[in-house]
Amino acid sequence: MSTDSAAILDLGFTERLSVVRAAIEQRLDELLPESGNERDLVALAMRDSALAPGKRMRPVLLMLIAQGLGHEGTAALDLGCAVELIHAASLVLDDMPCMDNASLRRGKPTVHLKFGEDVAILTAVALLSRAFGVIASIADLAPTIRTQLVELAANAVGMQGLVRGQFLDLRDGQHSRSAEDIAMTNDLKTGVLFGAIVDMAWLISHGAENARAPLQNFAMELGQAFQMYDDLCDGCSDTGKDSGKDLGKSTFVSVYGEEKVKAQLHLHLANAETHLRQVFNDVHMIEGFMAMVFKKRF
Template structure:
């Protein structure tokens, strides 16, 4: 899974380029957006709230919100407008991890260096907490005072597509069912796009929409993020072998029998894929208009793999 690739990536060469102050701002905002015991005066199940916080607030590199923030910086715009939008993306991502780890799916025992949520809270509470996080994400965007109403509606619509039958849900289902058999490269790329690329595309193109970029720039950002998603998933597959997985905070060997895994195609093939996708992304990324380029952040993420 693309679960904690960002944790492992950031331990490699170039990690110093990742903006720790923005990660702290994201973590603080996520804390504020999470229910503790009551929400809007209504009682909230204590264990449900604890499971949500346990998973969402676990140490992570916050790649999806940082992509939105770095997109704003790339175009010389105010990144603060991206904070709640980025936090909503992190909630969706976290919800997908909680579901992916369940025994009926990947049956993972560890996530972000701690027991997977279902190991601590049980399958039922984990499932409900993931649904609650997903619901919370839509509400965060709908209530985001940094955006005008038309932008909120547009982002909610885009998020529903990214999560639904054309996005994360379909990608996980296809990963469970189709990758057990023989797949060609295009089918694996489609699954990887749905599992990972859709949220990367929303992070960058969604940020571009908030900034009011022209259609051609939004299209370029979406294509750039699509290549990034393919590179990210290939790098994550490399983490399924022990010598690459140190510090990743996740189980290894879960993808051993899946088409396209490092165990089937080999490390060199996946490394070449990472390099090719990053190069393809560089060719379509709009030129930076700010001093903090998006591509600099991305290259630091992948430094240990290329």
């Protein structure tokens, strides 16, 4: 284990999480340097969208899982930041007038309102490009591993993941949907990227083969829980984004009501923790982080 990794593990939960988050913020800032040109709106919008204060759930999760699997080095940090860039790009596109037509994101005006729709589209493309460039250039990984990581990211973004999920949500969300259809859309919108995250952590850590399936099951349960949490928060006014965007939309909340969805959310979290314990003896960091993400309201 590297000296830095050992030092992090010696810290308590709050301190370790603070160290991980600080490393992510610093690396994101390095990966998206200021251009020094106030007319370079795309560069400004990239930093504005990716560096805006957020939970950093995806990169933190990747790093914690990789650490739990014994990973050493900085590959997990760069991978986590690449995933955060992909996530930021998806939010820029989700907020566009042709999609969710949102005005707030993380407590700030959305990119298309602040910089224009043309800049927003170019920003999303540039963030995705930067993300794949980061993954492909991680120096301390074998070329075959880097290729697999790029493929994982590409599948998570494309028609097997975010793009298809967003399309189904836009086109079918305004109509009555079965629970199975809603769950499938949620998997594509959220679960598939979580699945890529745990697979990335497993790959760079040379994890045992029998750990891969439980980690994937953990990711899918977490994805469903997170999407339900997001739907439950839609009516809240202090989330940093527009409220009421799901009105008239077919979601688990609209179909089953808040109380049943809250119960199902907790079941998904319990299932996620069960799968996690099949892989790790000590899960207090990951479980503690999950509790922080979900405990605010439900």
